[in-house]
Amino acid sequence: MERPITIAVAGNPNSGKTTVFNHLTGARQHVGNYPGVTVEKKEGACRWNGRDFHVVDLPGTYSLTARSLEERVARNFVINERPDVVVDIVDASNLERNLYLATQFIELGVPVVVALNMIDVAESQGEHIDEELLSRLLGVPMVPTVATKGKGIDALLEAVVSLVEAAGGPEIQIRYGPELEPHIEELTAKVEASGQAGELNPRWVAIKLLENDDEVNTRVFDDGDNGLLEQVLATRAHIEQVIGDDTEIAIADRRYGCDY
Amino acid sequence: MNSDLTASMEDYLEAIYDIQLARKVVRVTDIARQMNVRTPSVTGALKALQDRGLVDHERYGYVELTPEGRRIGEEMQRRHAALVAFLGDILGLEADQAKEEACQLEHSVSAETLHRLLCLLEFIEKCPRGGHDWLGHLRGRWTQVSCDHDCQECISQIEIPEGGPFAEEDDDVAVETLNQFGPGFRGTVTKVAGSGDIRRRIVEMGVTVGADIEVRRIAPLGDPIEVIVRGYHLSLRKQEAANIHVRPEGQVIAPGRDRPRTGDRRRQARRGRRNRPKAPRR
Numbered sequence: 001m002e003r004p005i006t007i008a009v010a011g012n013p014n015s016g017k018t019t020v021f022n023h024l025t026g027a028r029q030h031v032g033n034y035p036g037v038t039v040e041k042k043e044g045a046c047r048w049n050g051r052d053f054h055v056v057d058l059p060g061t062y063s064l065t066a067r068s069l070e071e072r073v074a075r076n077f078v079i080n081e082r083p084d085v086v087v088d089i090v091d092a093s094n095l096e097r098n099l100y101l102a103t104q105f106i107e108l109g110v111p112v113v114v115a116l117n118m119i120d121v122a123e124s125q126g127e128h129i130d131e132e133l134l135s136r137l138l139g140v141p142m143v144p145t146v147a148t149k150g151k152g153i154d155a156l157l158e159a160v161v162s163l164v165e166a167a168g169g170p171e172i173q174i175r176y177g178p179e180l181e182p183h184i185e186e187l188t189a190k191v192e193a194s195g196q197a198g199e200l201n202p203r204w205v206a207i208k209l210l211e212n213d214d215e216v217n218t219r220v221f222d223d224g225d226n227g228l229l230e231q232v233l234a235t236r237a238h239i240e241q242v243i244g245d246d247t248e249i250a251i252a253d254r255r256y257g258c259d260y
Numbered sequence: 261m262n263s264d265l266t267a268s269m270e271d272y273l274e275a276i277y278d279i280q281l282a283r284k285v286v287r288v289t290d291i292a293r294q295m296n297v298r299t300p301s302v303t304g305a306l307k308a309l310q311d312r313g314l315v316d317h318e319r320y321g322y323v324e325l326t327p328e329g330r331r332i333g334e335e336m337q338r339r340h341a342a343l344v345a346f347l348g349d350i351l352g353l354e355a356d357q358a359k360e361e362a363c364q365l366e367h368s369v370s371a372e373t374l375h376r377l378l379c380l381l382e383f384i385e386k387c388p389r390g391g392h393d394w395l396g397h398l399r400g401r402w403t404q405v406s407c408d409h410d411c412q413e414c415i416s417q418i419e420i421p422e423g424g425p426f427a428e429e430d431d432d433v434a435v436e437t438l439n440q441f442g443p444g445f446r447g448t449v450t451k452v453a454g455s456g457d458i459r460r461r462i463v464e465m466g467v468t469v470g471a472d473i474e475v476r477r478i479a480p481l482g483d484p485i486e487v488i489v490r491g492y493h494l495s496l497r498k499q500e501a502a503n504i505h506v507r508p509e510g511q512v513i514a515p516g517r518d519r520p521r522t523g524d525r526r527r528q529a530r531r532g533r534r535n536r537p538k539a540p541r542r
Binding site for chain 2: 062063065067093094095096097100246248249252253256
């Protein structure tokens, strides 16, 4: 028998994660806590089309920084437990902000399927979403769903299975524009050469170092000087001088696609 | 200042004034929390202040300052802010130490000394030979007492930015920030000021430079403020809104009270100027 596929259900608060989760698992749920923190961990199982799935409902987050408990829990689950697929539930009536989180998963390099949830609401607002184009632009499959009515759930699972069978992460990189991109690439190469990234995506590590992410800092710098720290500080200082703002802010700005 | 008032009474008036500014109504528990004392102590102090006609307080009710109490509270706060600015910005003491010592000094400084201190602060800010560089040179003195520099040479090295020594701060007084506008305002974000996690979070939530922003409504006491940004509703605290610099989109056409409150804005600018040696309090 085939190994069950682990799905992590992620998304902004109120985007319908739990509705999707309930639809997938029905009564076969199990509620616990993430070890050491009082963040609820819901797990469940389901069977669809002859495959077994293990589904985990991640806490609702807007981003994947190390700054809030929920975000750390969600992020560490994805990094450490390596789910086969992250299903990012996106509120289709509020794409811009919701896709910010999607960019974070894409950057992490994990296989992602985006559920364009509440597509009916978006349509009633007169929006039309070209999911094929969006899927091509972001390099991840997009499935329209209406979780409250159970619409699109089968298609979602189908996308999950075909992604697992294709065994591939996103093929697209989130680009940060002419001022930041050369520095990110340079630092990525250094991170890769240092071997500090471990099983993590080196580009993601480089970006997080520039964002001064506590957990990644600890991970990379804890076992003494490896020449990276100096490089990171110099790059940050340079970016701040050129752009005139904090590096984290510059990066967040560009994730929203702001150009200067 | 008021000879029959003890330092502790002045502290109470200042605390009540502070809370009243922030939350409009003042309860005994608020005062206890702010002053880090227990509620029975507050009740005792309120009794003494009431006997002097400085506060109105009915048992289990809200605490209110009388006009005289309010005057003293305001004065204490002004002194505190001025002393914190002097100790912190000019003498370069750590923020905590500056606050701590300001709390003690504010009771003993005479009105005349305070006035002259304020003049000094303003002089340092406005005089073309003042400003950041001048302060930098002054700071050199903490460790090295005598100066054998040629003063003329020193002065020629001081670069005065266009618009005066504190030009960048003056900019901040003139900019339009989101909290100055009422419902119906539409505009574009030009800068997200402030620092730390809250600023990063606000940017992550989509309030980036160039984003369109609209004020939807404001809660009765002016806080929080509901805005629409990137097609969704976001609630901001007044303080957070004050850090969002905006450029209005044309003139807002909305009936009556919904127009941008220019009066407020003017008042704000005045207040900004009056409190020039501004320092975050407590």
